[in-house]
Amino acid sequence: MRDHPYLTRLSGLVLVSTVAVTLADYVFKSTVARNIPAAGLGTFFATFYMVLNVLALGAQLVLMGWILRVLGLHRALWVLPTLVFLGSAGVAFGGGLLAALLLKSADGALRPSLHRTTTELLFLPISDGLRARAKPLIDVVGQRGGQALASVFILGELTLHRGDYALAGVAALLCVVWIAWALELKPHYLELFRAALRQGSMRDRADLPDLDLGSLETLIAALSSRDDAEVRGAIDLLAAEGRARLIPALILYHPSRPVVLRALELFETSGRSDFVPVADRLLDHADPELRAAALRARSAAMPDEALLRKGLDDPSPVVRATALVGLVAGGWLPKSTGLDELLRTAEAQAALARAIRRQPSPAFEDALLALAEAPSPEVQALAAEAMGAVKSPRFFPALLSMLGTREARRAARTAFLEHGEDALRFLDEALGDWSLPHEIRRHLPRTISRFAPAPAAAVLLRHLLPEPAGMVRFRMIRGLGRIAADHPDVRLDAAVLNEATARTLEASFRLMHWRSVLEHGAAEEPHRATRGHELLTTLLRDKEVDAVERLFRLLGLQYRGEDLRQIHRGLRNTNPKVRSGSRELLENLLDPPLREAVLALVDEAPAELRLAQAMAYYRAPLLDYESVLVALLEQSSESVQSLAAYHVGELGLTSLKGRLEDIELRRTGFFVSRVIERALRLLAGPPEGLVHAR
Template structure:
């Protein structure tokens, strides 16, 4: 920002000194069009690049460009000043946004809450010092030479970035240079969104008017400054002081001292109207008292309120929109609407200054006219905002947290309170949760009112939120809820009340004893919820004897409670968890798996792994094993490669490893790609793809992947060779038809594995899009996918894959040319399939051999019966009997 606030006044001062003021509107149009296109192209490139690479290249190109512009300005070329101003507009988009993106990837959400305020203050200080530096040194160095100072600051900023990347614990390996939402929105999606959302129409209209007014005010300010300051040195000094020091000082003061209070007092509608009203009043003063001071006051009013009050109001205005639409809209606004508004403003100025020949003072009236329209639109925005919030509340899809604001809009809060006190229990509970997430909102009076709500869901939410805030005034209500006679329908409220009572009560150990003695599962669950938060409660109450007794209790829910208790008290000296992991009831096993995952005792790993076969508890077993972390990766790898272990267990191991974001997981899964069992290979590959998305910083062994790509390509050609004789025959054999369908399905799976492997070497999303295109045989999508692969793949992979994908009808010739795979007869193909090791493919091939009378394959069928599972053995016996008949 120090560098930017050198460039901004210098670029504008040099332009104003060189050209008449009537050329300024054309510069605005050029910046809107040229800068918009360049910003869009940068975003498209940046989302495919790593952040480190983008920062490095951007810094180098910026420094080189500044040196080049410095040299060209010295040659006295007029067109360079247009280029310089467009460059400065792009500078603010690229380098400043990269700085915030680096911060977003260096700090986690908790650190960001503490440090973003300091970073924002640093940005203000940098801007202020940059402007002051420009004003003070321009008289010594001259405007042109300040470009060299700016280039030096850019290089210093890169030095700071380099130092950050060397800090312990900082990794930017997986960070992209732009948010994916910015690059993924499609212009064609926006018109339909605008047509269906009046709220969105109003937002877009306000933003366009904001930038039209911004351009008209800036034009008048620059015109008056040009008339007042006749030398480029004086003009640069004035603009440096104005933009760097005074504008940032006023903006910081407004944001720090007034914005939150204004939003609380006036709400969204009032906040949005402050900017156009103050602009209208200031513009009227400027019309009657024209001059550089009045126009500077107008510019200061517009810019300061736009960056503070208006920005906060607009963030709140986005609040009720669905998250995906909100992200796409913001990207559309940043790339297109911003520039469109400025471009329209430039065209309006051309009309006013060139066609109508209005003097600069009359531009104030144009500003007032658009501000009045803006006021009307802001009033409409307030009504649409309330209506949209109502609809989103009704559907329980309002996300307060996404607004990222520390202020509370009174209209929104009033709607939430009204909903919380309403008759719809689900909406009321949802509104309570949103109010609890709102900063600086006192929830306690509302909790007091709702403790006697007839709705179970609302009472449960009240106790849950009161427990989270450690608000003890509801203890009597909670005990009344717990001890009164209740049915299964009121169990959620009872559970929440018990948990709350044990959280806030000073006599919690005695209460815990009482609750655990009651024969009520809802009370048990609530008590254990509290114990999981306050472990000290379990010390004297949940003893080894208590756990052992509960683990043997005939009540399933009591045994599940015992498993949860082990997670809190530990398993030292007791064997209860082993028994509970073998329990016949899935509810008990679920609790036991979670307890084992919490304790991370390796003695339970084998029992949990065996539970991967049980579809009822498979998900929780996977989560429990993943909770052990990298420590058991070796053990899981042993299970994965153990051919004696059940396939139903082995094929689920990759699902565990994909949740352990560690290089050991990657290495084990890469080794599994060489497993002869296609099911294992496919499961490992899917897990690697998921890991690549969630942990791109890990190493995915490109050479190993390349070897496997060749293996899968060979498999694809071999399956095609096996399928060929069955495509040509029309003998009506049901087994042969089933075999052909099975081979065809294996071909599709092999093609999917090929692209999944490519996704480990190249950008996954682009490879997936190419896969979808290849699956559309023929047509533009297929052609585009092949063109993409032709440009992306390395030569060795391109030589193997493109012939397979480009000419599916000639795969047999390709297989013979690349791998020496000859065309097979039906009998040869069936023999090879019987020896393939794929159980279902072996069964289909054996059945086809029996039905087609391939007696020479009897020894192979006999061997398959001896070396495979019972299902294949049964088919083999039937086929052998048919051949012997």
């Protein structure tokens, strides 16, 4: 805090105010004890504090907002110390019980509301990271330290027998220091406020309070700053506070391109027209983006067909697209006019998509569908953004295809969300269509999870059990986990989750069983311990790890009050104590037979013992080496199929040649086909010395 003078001053303000109000509280109670008979103290305090709490509630609901609006933050900081000063001075000069009542009424009514709020507002311009570190320290030093210091004053008064008048005088003097400190804090607050604007650290804060007069003055002054970032920060904050009308039209003369573009964007939706004469001067600007933004903003305020038609002759496709969209949206041109020219180049396509997004109209549905087929991912993303603004069920197939494109995926998801329930129904049907490409289907669960939580969870749960693709199932579980974490009140179907847990346990132990057979087979016949064997067992072990993660995610959905994720991490920790503690938590959380199966899955015992504990979920059949390879060849995973086929070829297992030929006749992936072709060549003419494994 030594490197941040503002924080030092703020902690001093909190310290002084805490000492003052603590002393005031003692003076009040001591004065009451002297003036009210002991038998009546209970009734007096009960009545007084009831009235005081009513006053505090009224101050919170009525006075606080009014005081902040009228006085501003820094003058509002003076209200409580001024009243406490009057009450303390009154007691010090013999005002007796009446002055003490004024003193405590001011403290009790305003400290929980006005004082606390204004103090919290003083932390506003501090960056989030620094605020998180400094605020707890200031609370401890200022409040606890202030109370301790006040106790020292009280003990001194009791020892020296100076009486309450001396403490009341000290409280009054501290109130003077309090007010002076608040005055001295103002320039530092405003400078920090300006710095926060320059750095952009106050943008997009949903918890911003209403701006007081001093803050508004600072923001208006920041619009004239030489620092472009500070100007933009002021513009954004005024817009976030609903004060965009305070941004002067002359801001369009600012030399910074980003500043002018941002101002035009706000003017476009503000409903004001005073900026139009200045915006018209920008129609001849050298920058096409500025020309387009000015044309769009002034057309939103005062539509002018002649100006828009003039824009069709502009050399820039950005301006032409803006003009064309404005004319079509205004009904001055048929919807197909001029679009062919703007669909020829990527630059023109991007300009058209941006223009449609800013001036959405159903007239552009066909144009957006054409843009969605553009080879450029950037154009596709811009088209998706425009689709979200226009909204039409015709866009759903195109948006679905964009989920497979990384650059356009985020925009496509946002566009689906903009379409609401109709889009969710479409995605529900798409998730049930197993013929869709995997690169699209695997992104459906996350897209669905971003919709309203209850219907989104219902869709994911409905498809969880029948889903054949492991990756898609895993993403469904992740999507459900995101919904459960963000919306704890959403109920999930326990029967579906129990069945999914049982199937995951079965799959996990099956993988363990297969790997165990392969490892024992290689130990019995060392020639099986080939490179393919090593890769295959490593892959099965990795799949076991993935299955355990899925299992704990499912358990987390069923035991939502427990941190199953942390327990899972603890079980993988290298520290034996951490592992033991996580195991202990599982033992006390789960009921049989689930408990025994989960513990067996995470245990480090030999596979045979672990499989014996899992009989409620998986009964291990007798399998030999070749039987496991046959099972692996029939898996849907291309990586498992490929490694199993590769291993069959390197071992020369001619008994499995027919299996490989059957798989080759099916529609398999390119990589799997190449591996099977190689294995069949090896089986057709095995090298000398190759031994068949049994």
